[in-house]
Amino acid sequence: MSFLGYPRKSGAVGVRNYVGVISVGLCANDVVWGIAHRVKDCVPFIHGQGCCQTKSDLDQVTRTLISLGWNPNLAAVLLVSLGCESVPIEQIAEGISQSGKTVETMVILKEGGITSALARGCQLTQAMAVEATKAKREEFPDSKLILGVKCGASDTTSGLISNPAAGIACDLLISKGGACVFGETTEFIGAEHVLAQRAATQQVGKKIMDIVGRMENRAIDIGDDLRGGQLTHGSVAGGLTTIEEKSLGAISKCGSKFIKNVYEYGERIQGKGLFIIDTPGREPEFLTGLAAAGAQVIVFTTGLGAPQGFPFVPVIKVTGNPNTYKRVTEHIDVFVEITDEAGAAVAGAGHLLYQEALAVASGKKTKAELLGIGNFCNIYTTGPTI
Amino acid sequence: MLDDKYVAAGFNNKRGGVDLKQKAIVMNPKDNVATAITDLRVGDVLFESNASGQSLAIRLTSDIPFGHKFSLSKIEPNSPIIKYGEVIGISTTSIAPGEHVHVHNVASTRARGDSGRKAKK
Numbered sequence: 001m002s003f004l005g006y007p008r009k010s011g012a013v014g015v016r017n018y019v020g021v022i023s024v025g026l027c028a029n030d031v032v033w034g035i036a037h038r039v040k041d042c043v044p045f046i047h048g049q050g051c052c053q054t055k056s057d058l059d060q061v062t063r064t065l066i067s068l069g070w071n072p073n074l075a076a077v078l079l080v081s082l083g084c085e086s087v088p089i090e091q092i093a094e095g096i097s098q099s100g101k102t103v104e105t106m107v108i109l110k111e112g113g114i115t116s117a118l119a120r121g122c123q124l125t126q127a128m129a130v131e132a133t134k135a136k137r138e139e140f141p142d143s144k145l146i147l148g149v150k151c152g153a154s155d156t157t158s159g160l161i162s163n164p165a166a167g168i169a170c171d172l173l174i175s176k177g178g179a180c181v182f183g184e185t186t187e188f189i190g191a192e193h194v195l196a197q198r199a200a201t202q203q204v205g206k207k208i209m210d211i212v213g214r215m216e217n218r219a220i221d222i223g224d225d226l227r228g229g230q231l232t233h234g235s236v237a238g239g240l241t242t243i244e245e246k247s248l249g250a251i252s253k254c255g256s257k258f259i260k261n262v263y264e265y266g267e268r269i270q271g272k273g274l275f276i277i278d279t280p281g282r283e284p285e286f287l288t289g290l291a292a293a294g295a296q297v298i299v300f301t302t303g304l305g306a307p308q309g310f311p312f313v314p315v316i317k318v319t320g321n322p323n324t325y326k327r328v329t330e331h332i333d334v335f336v337e338i339t340d341e342a343g344a345a346v347a348g349a350g351h352l353l354y355q356e357a358l359a360v361a362s363g364k365k366t367k368a369e370l371l372g373i374g375n376f377c378n379i380y381t382t383g384p385t386i
Numbered sequence: 387m388l389d390d391k392y393v394a395a396g397f398n399n400k401r402g403g404v405d406l407k408q409k410a411i412v413m414n415p416k417d418n419v420a421t422a423i424t425d426l427r428v429g430d431v432l433f434e435s436n437a438s439g440q441s442l443a444i445r446l447t448s449d450i451p452f453g454h455k456f457s458l459s460k461i462e463p464n465s466p467i468i469k470y471g472e473v474i475g476i477s478t479t480s481i482a483p484g485e486h487v488h489v490h491n492v493a494s495t496r497a498r499g500d501s502g503r504k505a506k507k
Contacts, residue, residue, distance in 0.1 A: 156421050156455075160411055160423070190473075191472070239422075239451065239454040239455065241467075242494035242496075243496055244496060248472050321452075338411070
């Protein structure tokens, strides 16, 4: 099997062909938004970070922005900064240009203000888009795909059918030489021992236990518990009782292969197989983490009907809840049905998802893409705003 | 097939009992809860065939909405609730067979900064 994608100089293959207009710090968001909504084939990446943060958070933002620029769904990149933020625009440009892409930078304060920056940004991105649109899709083997998996607005159907089906799709892709990446460390709590047993090495197993301990300790350190934040009210109403139950249902979305490595947030994964990135579960941060990891396509299972997409990575929405599918069909790309033949239903649904991932990789649009949902992203940080 | 005991007790298909598999899912043989895959009503009777050929009848003691769980056996207070073959929480009270199992009678044991436990460093 194969898919149609855009070859990039780095050797990776894009499944979309956008010019990325990336905000280096939050003060550049409005200009980024203006440019990306004027010039066709441009996509914005805006977020709330990049200034007045601790060193480790600034490093994490820098690393994430470089990795996002590497994502093969972007043909070229314009970086926009205000000019006084703490994240270094030139270092980010240098990091992205190592992928072989054209990278332009623009500093709003040096341009003479917002309106001048908007005008110059439109001119720069229009020129880049003209170049980008010369590219044609070519046939590539499935092994060139990195699939991200995520679950959100979960209910009990997530663990019964849609997550196990996503897991089958992951197993299929990895058996064909591709890579899959998942995360949402909060939702490993109560299931980390199951994941650690699947680690390729003892060291990776220990890393899995460590990132879960780190996440759990953050809740304990502030004298709080996760209830109210995780699970959400919607998940409880949907029948999920504890974070352990949600976690055990959630981890089935990564299939059954060995876990090759655990990466920090914002790192690009290297190699083939199954990988973890250490992230929280919330969509604006986690989808960014998957895009930074290098995922070209994301499979997102939902019980209640989460609508999120991502600016330059197609997000395939899957539900196993028939009521949700009826209520918010416009959010859902694939409905997978629970039947009393549980094993056969999951296997069938897994193959269906895999085919959908290949179709979307080849250019089929997702419902979130068509509705333009998912522009308000963020980058995960752990320290205070200072 | 139902064993004689349950037929004698009136729990069979013709008399209103239904196969649990069509109405609920048990994810792992170790589980002590099942998940409803349709809205179930108080008084509904479900039967299940297990590996040894025995059948287990459950009469629901409360309405169980789609996606919610009910107990397959009597669960003592402070006992593990098992789903996916793993512990998903601890019972906070005694739970009767066929009773709704949810946040009102189950507590998580994890990430509980409110329990006075210190973070492990």
